[in-house]
Amino acid sequence: MSYLIKPDNYKPILDLKQTELGIKQIKDFFQINLSSELRLRRVTAPLFVLKGLGINDDLNGIERPVSFPIKDLGDVKAEVVQSLAKWKRITLAEYNIDPGYGIYTDMNAIRSDEELGNLHSLYVDQWDWERVIIEEERNVDFLIQVVKKIYAAMVRTEYMVYESYPQIKPYLPEELHFIHSEELRALYPDLTPKERENAISHKYGAVFIIGIGGLLSDGTKHDGRAPDYDDYSTIGLNNLPGLNGDLLLWDRVLGRAVEFSSMGIRVNKEVLLKQLKEAGAEDKLELYFHKRLIEGSLPLCIGGGIGQSRLCMFYLRKAHIGEIQASIWPKEMRDDCKQHNINLI
Template identity: 65%
Template sequence: MIDNLFIPKGYRPLLDLKQTEHAITVIKDAFQSGLSSELRLRRVTAPLFVLKGTGINDDLNGTERPVTFPVKDLGDKEAEIVHSLAKWKRMVLTDYDIEPGFGIYTDMNAIRPDEVLDNTHSIYVDQWDWERSINKADRNIRFLKKIVKSIYEVLKRTEFILYEKYPQLTPLLPSKIHFIHSEELLQQYPNLSPKEREDAICKKYGAVFLTGIGGNLSNGEPHDGRAPDYDDWSTMAEDGYQGLNGDILLWNPVLEKAFEISSMGIRVDAEALLRQLDIKGCLYRKDFLFHRRLLNGDFPLSIGGGIGQSRLCMYFLRKAHIGEIQASIWSDEMRQICNEHNIPLV
């Protein structure tokens, strides 16, 4: 048995292959339409790759290797498959002259070869990346929570639309999403690991927005890693650091654990960028194209995030493995074990 593969006891898909493909379309159409309307976002076309060394690619935790390749007609300059579009979207807000209160969204497709393959992780990543211009007065936790609540309402509406078409998919989302800071979560569950703390709080509330991810907590460690140059996770408050970012986590009864569907946050301004680059020991990045433009005041203040498409479908359709939603690469052993336990990988 593969150590990182979870097999739900007695698992059987609630939808067959044809129903699953149709339901995926229903979810994606309903959710992106609702998200666009709720947050006032217009759709734009996104790149699959960017040039290496520009600082535009998302560095995630700073350790993941991007897929790179030489471009012959550019003198073999290296290009990188995007990890996400966290920084690129902010540049687009500038190029399109998007006013505060409005924004953009796009389909983001990526390859992350360093992912450990399991029920929820694939080397292929598909998500809705979105970004919205904001005013300086919006750079606070109250505004962040307002946007999270708006996204959560879209999730609930999408869940109901799907339920009307497939009554066997009984709605699970609670009426409200619970907010908690990662330091508060640590104090509640001091003897648990970060992932175990997420499991505990999500099982209790069903839907959670966990804030303050990236900066060190009172135990000297961050709850989880975050790149220093897009989310503002080190904003100062009267009682210390209070990050303006977080993850939307849902309790997944099939996998019996917390299930992340979105990472988002208010983006760094010039002050937060320099502070976080210093904390992470990478002030050299300030000379990259993206960082220079941000420090020069070229970009609007913004909020944004990514919402996993396959992840969202997996949750709503009660699937045990992301490979039931998307076509990717899996080991022969994983395919065999899944097949033996009624988990049909695409």
């Protein structure tokens, strides 16, 4: 079911022409800074992969990938990628990338099960990145170090936007606040996970929540994760499990927390076996990706995705992701947006 936030007295700061120019400036500037901060080289990514290899991501495990038959392959099915976490790890191995270096790419996807709204579209575009690490870097201190580098690029980009469009005032805090999902639950025990995200993001402006996908002390999860890419069971912050997390910013236009990046240290063989068993998904061990990980032909790595349209939406102070990208929206939403000065492309 679609849902629309309609900010009071909303009026876009930039017109359509300025917006299109701003989008290009942001994308060009941010990816250069991201690649410099993390020592990443750009590679070309697929739009679709063959079904049944275990390369496509399951996200939360319930989203249905868009699939289609390939005539010249005897109607073998292909799937539009949902994200590229597993594909990137295979690519690191094929390019023989050294530890301390990595790759990034433009990931374009179709997620037909998205609940459409201000932040969610059928079309997903993000920078997917992955970097080779060594065993000694599989710890929460290294995770935090990498997250800080990404956030530094985000702050730098906001200032670039301000220099180009002085009417858009920067408000990101200099420091990013880190907290574990279990600590967040203890801080706001009577709130839902999304309400906790709003509360902590409103307080600090920019937050990284560690430990996404594992069980909390009350038997719930802060949010879901597929068990075969992020490591959410290894001990992380303050002796609490999780070497992954989500980066959230407080969006003043929408008056809520917005997730801009999901990332983490990836599973090794031992953690893969553990998390698949806990999830009751050990059948995946017969798939191509999982066999390669078990046999040791894939490197240890850290990686994630950063939403391109969301980032542009935030920097340009837009109320709807449809002001940044062209997609399909319910007629009722288009009509409602038009009445509230939200100009969907």
